[in-house]
Amino acid sequence: MFTERLHHAGGATEGHASEAHAFQLLRRALRTGYTVTPTPQGGAVVTWTARRLRDGQVLEEDRSVTLTPQTPAGRLTGDVVAALVSVDQAAAPLPALRDGRPVVRVGVQLIGHGMTSRLYGHRLVVEERGRVRLTLVAHLALLAARGASPQDVAAVLLPRPAAATA
Template identity: 35%
Template sequence: MFTEAIKSSDSASVSTGTASEPHALVLLRRASNRGYAIQPLRTGGAIVRYRRAGLGAPRLFVHTFTPIVPADPSSLDLSNLRLIDEVKTARFVGSDRYAAGVIEAGAYEIPPSQTERLAGQGFLVRGQDGSLRLTLSARLTLVAVAHECMDSSDRTTTWCSCGLAVHCKNAESADARRLGHLTAVAADFLDSLSPAFTAAVTAV
């Protein structure tokens, strides 16, 4: 579940609502199809920006999707998420070694304390067959972490953790290029979601 906050450039007020995981996925896909700028967030949310023409100057709209429990993943959380994503099936199981349950991910076992951290940050959902899948939030977090951008002090140069480096004449152009990169990344991410993931999200 996400909180959705909507702000427009011609109004000081912010309207808020909630969006379920399937609804947020539909909204992000629609935004991507319309070419809106999408920025995945490390917290498991995303920011969507677009301009709409009307009378007078075009208005800028900003929709911010924030998970009800915003994530704050450690590097160990992130590697556990990548592990769960890579193996065919992951499940919550009882353990011979620990009092609490663990996640069995292929040949690996994620200990209870780490399992608890992943569950507590809303990264996992148990499907009808008992297997675990990553939530949309977990996937947005992974995309955001793979493309963390850093600007030079005058903001004319941006480096992305994927290796991209952009140098522009001014900060506005660099901002636009960075947002364009993140939007392309988000579009690729939304396109890459398997039909199985989409079906699992919408089946909830």
């Protein structure tokens, strides 16, 4: 979940956004050509210039939407980044138990108890349909940590076109 804050000519409006809504908002913003800037805590700021006609004049006004995660990503250490990258790149990361405690299986390796707890605790990963996946918060925090370019942000957040079959 995110707190969504829209900054407009009349001030600001605040509400809540699910991960699905936030993803849709960011994808629409990217397709429209707006600037999407990830934040280190796993949120994002979308900025654009609104143009409107008033008394025969075109007025330009800055607008923005700020998405702030309800559970911040926390500090992304090298170990956290490595664990997130391994989950993201694995063909089928699976939830598992070791000694009765949760771990994540990535290929033939396991992400240990402590790191798994941290990833789940900061809501950087979730289980979905029997698999473990990165959340939007994790993707945005990783992009911010890398100082990602707008092209990098679009490459991660926009769906990839399906491969053509012959």
